[in-house]
Structure formats: C-alpha cells, structure tokens
Amino acid sequence: MLGLNHTLVSEFILIGFSAFPHLQLMFFLLFLLTYLFTLLGNLLIMATIWSERSLHTPMYLFLCALSISEILYTLAIIPRMLADLLSTHHSIAFVACGNQMFFSFTFGFTHSFLLTIMGYDRYVAIGHPLRYNVLMSPRACACLVAWSWVGGSVMGLVVTMAIFHLTFCGPNEVQHFFCHVPPLLKLACGEDVPVVAKGVGLVCITALLGCFLLILLSYAFIVAAILRISSAEGRHKAFSTCASHLTVVIVHYGFASVIYLKPKGPQSLEGDTLMGITYTVLTPFLSPIIFSLRNKELKVTMKKTLLSKLLPQNS
Template sequence: MQGNDSTVSEFILIGFSNFPQQLLPTFFLLYLLMYLFTLLGNLLIMGTIWREHSLHTPMYLFLCTLSISEILFTVAVTPRMLADMLSTHRSITFVACASQMFFSFTFGFTHSFLLMIMGYDRYVAICHPLRYNVLMSTRDCARLVSWCWAGGSVMGMMLTLIVFHLTFCGSKEIHHFVCHVLSLLKLACGKDTASVTMGVIMVCVTALMGCLFFIVLSYVFIVAAILRIPSTEGRHKTFSTCVSHLTIVVVHYGFASIIYLKPKGPHSMDSNTLLATTYTVFTPFLSPIIFSLRNKELKNAIQRSFHRTFHPLSS
C-alpha cells in the first residue's frame, strides 16, 4: 500500500477518544452485550434452521445466509470499536485500514443483495406459487447466494482499490472507530480526490438504491396479488410471511440513511461517530430479534428446538 507515493504511512483512529471518559464504561458494557446477543441470536437462528427439516426451504436458506453475513460483519467491526473504547488514539497501518474498509464494503453490499433476493423469493412464492419449486430450486438458490457474495466481494475490492489509489497527506487522524470511507476520503489530497469521492458515493448509492428499487418493485406486485385474495384471513396469512423481511429492509435502509444521507449541518465529529454505531451495532442487533419475533414459523421452530434440548423425555 505504500507504493502509492503517500506521505502518510499510517492513520490514527480517533474513535471515542474525545467522549467524556466517565461515559465510556457504560457504552462499552452496552455495546458488548449487544455484540454478544447479536452473535448468539444469529447462531440460534442458523442452528434452528439446520436442525428443523421443515425450515429447509429457500426463504430460510436466504435467512441463514443473512445471519452469516450479520455475524461476519459484526465480528469485523464491533471488536475494534470496543477496543477503541479501552484505549486512546490507535494507530493503524495502510494494510489494516484497507482490510477494514474491504470487509465493511463487502458485507454491506452482500447484505443489501441478500435482502433483494429475499424480496424476490417472496414475490415468486406469492405471485407465482405454482412455479415456485421450479424458479427457486436448490441449485438456483445456491447460485443466487453465490452471486450475492461474489458481487459484494467484487464491489468491496473495487472501491477499496480506488480509495487507496489516492494520495494521503497532512492530517492522518480518522474521526471514526474504523476506516470509514467518507472519513478517510477527507484526508486525501491531489487533483483526483473530488472526482474519486463523487465516484465512490455514486457507486454506493446506485448499488444500494438499485437493490431497494427491486425490493419495492417486488412488494408492489406482492401487494397487488394479496389484494386479489378474497378472504381477510388469507390476505393476513400471506402478508405475514413478508413482515419480518420488510421490517429488516426498513431498519437496514433507515439506519443507513441516517448516516449517509443526513443533511449537512453543524454535526460534531463525536455525534457522527455515535450515529455510525446505529448501523454497525443496532442493525445486526435488531435482525435476530425481528426474525425471531415476527416470523411465526421460525419462532415455533426455536421453541420446539429448546423443548427437545432441555426436555428430551417429555412428550
């Protein structure tokens, strides 16, 4: 990485260094508990789907993959954030910074791609139920999941290489707890900086809004199909299969909008850092809660799994 003629050989993560020190133990404990719950919650979902043969369907295959994405993203980001609360300024090399950014991009894009194909899965199940087993075969589902991971990795690698092709000089302080792309781009210098910044933003917005567009389009057809169902009970039962996915989409894009689309104003660096935790911590934390509580079939499967584990002799 140092072959790009940068005058800065390492960066300093400011993170929570400027926060009132008496608040950091509370933040640390809160985020640690949320981190552990995120891991345990997603592992519980994955284990339940693995054990319950009734859940071996495309929808739950995608949910299991989403849980894997949540775990990997959380493991890649949250421990570094917790470490930042226990220390002052932390230096980080170019290679480590690039790795952080690559994993953040990869898991972020992969998450959006997975939410998109989960929307497509609900569209096929509701709008084309007779063709569902053909359109969503095991091979097709595996191919879709593979494309999501491959697409996220390619996007992550491409954007990371573009950003670290820039020259960094002057200040080396990143006002974030990880190598966040927008915070890092502020440290770049040279005539290409403005165009690269705009290009990175456009690529991210286009990809993420493209996923959201297809999700919304899927639900337009889903709602139209549900409205044609004659009975109220039938409409409610059909729509209930979409509630958990739709809630996660709102949470995912809602928290992302808070960070990336907030209006420019007199925001302090500390408030920006705190806002960033809503996407990196709260979204993975809420995901297993939403799917466990809002998905009746998964909720019942978890209860059966617990019952078999702790009361194996009872009927």
C-alpha cells in the same frame, strides 16, 4: 499492498469515541452485550434452520445466508471498536485499515443484495405459487446467494481500491471508530480527491438505491397478488410471511439513508460517531430479534429446539 507506495502515512489513529472520555467504559459494556446478543441471535437462527428439516426451504436458506453476512459484517468492525474503547492507543496499520474497509463494504452490500433476493423470493411464493419450486430450485437459490456474495465482494474491492489509491500525506487522525470512507477522504490530498469522492458516493448510492427500488417493485407485485386473494384469512397469511423481511428492510435502509444521504456540511465528531453506531451496531442487533419474533414458524421451531436441548427428557 493497496496504495502503500503512494502514501506517507503508515498508520491511522481512530478517535471516534474520544469525544466521550467518561462514557467509554459504559459504551464498552453496552456494545459488548449488544455484540454478544447479535452473535447469539444469528447463530441460533442458523442452528435452528440447519437442524430442522421443515425449514430447509429457499426463504430460510436466504435467512441463513443473511445471518452469516451479518456475523461477518459485525466481526469486521465491532471487535476492533471494543478493543479501542479499553485502550489508549487507537492506531490501526494502513493495510489493516484497508482490509477493514474492504470487509465491511463487502458484507454490508452482500446484506443488501440478500435482502433484495428475499423480496423476490416472497413475490414468487405469493404471486406464482405453482411455479415456486421451479423458479426457486436449490440450484437457483445457490446461484442467487453466490451472486450476492460476488456482488458484495466487487463493491468492497471497488470502493477500497478507489480510496486507498489516493495519497495520504498529512494528518492521520480518522474522525470515526472504524475506517469509513468520508473521514478518510478528509485526510487524502491531491487533485483527484473530489472525483474519487463523487465516484464512490455515486457507486454506493446507486447500488443501495437499486436494491431498494427492486424490493419496492417486488412488494408492489406482492400487494397486487395479495389483493387478488378472496379470503381475509388468506390475505393475512400471505402477508404474514413478508412481515419480518419488510420490517428488516425498513430498519436497514432507514439507518443506511442516515449514513449515505445526510446533508453535506460540517459534522461534529459526536454526530458522526452516533450516526455510525446506528448502522454498525443497532441494525445488526435488531435484525435477529425481528426475524425471531415476527416469523411465527421460526419462533415456534426455535422454542421447540431450545426446550429439547434444555429439557431432553421432555422432548
């Protein structure tokens, strides 16, 4: 097991919400409802895309893959967080902590890679509509999705192996509600800790910043293509196909920057916990809402699907 032969620590104690002892029941109910809504929203999107043949297009294939990665990302973190909110025993085994870190980073970076691919898809659809079916063929789309998952898995493996090959020889209280890199680095001992910290930070920031710059590049070409459209109605229609993706990108990278680009220095437990909630709970909660409300075709199809299930005699 990762690092098991190099550590004196057999388990960690997650104390993320201990700073709010009187609010834990309220947090549990709030996060439970948020988590259930996140699951329901993503499952509804997936079911709608799967059942409606008109949505069997690259854009919605990528959206379906995005919903899957979001479900798995929240599954790696939130159920454990909910259990800890009701429990007085917040320990997590060393290996289980490593597994949680691996899966959270895997699905988190898969999410970023898929958002990048979705930006490229919108650029091809608007900038090269006549070549769209060739450039975004089913085989090409499947390869792009597969490489996103492979890339996410590689990132998760690199980060997890780097952290769990460190030596943990002292306190085992993790100042967070899940096994996240910064609080675990504070518990590691040895001369190589600063090197690992800088290396992991550089890898994560480079991957996120690279994805963000590629998305910006895609939208630069998209704006240039839209400006070449003569009619105002055509420009509006072209941009409307990007609205939901662009909004999710802003939310995703806005909250990610809070986590990865926050100023260095002493942080309070309350501050770290609240910042962690924005990315692990709030972002996945908002994503299906944005795609459902900002994507007109998906919204109409979802409404039609729900009505046909609830009122089959009128469908």
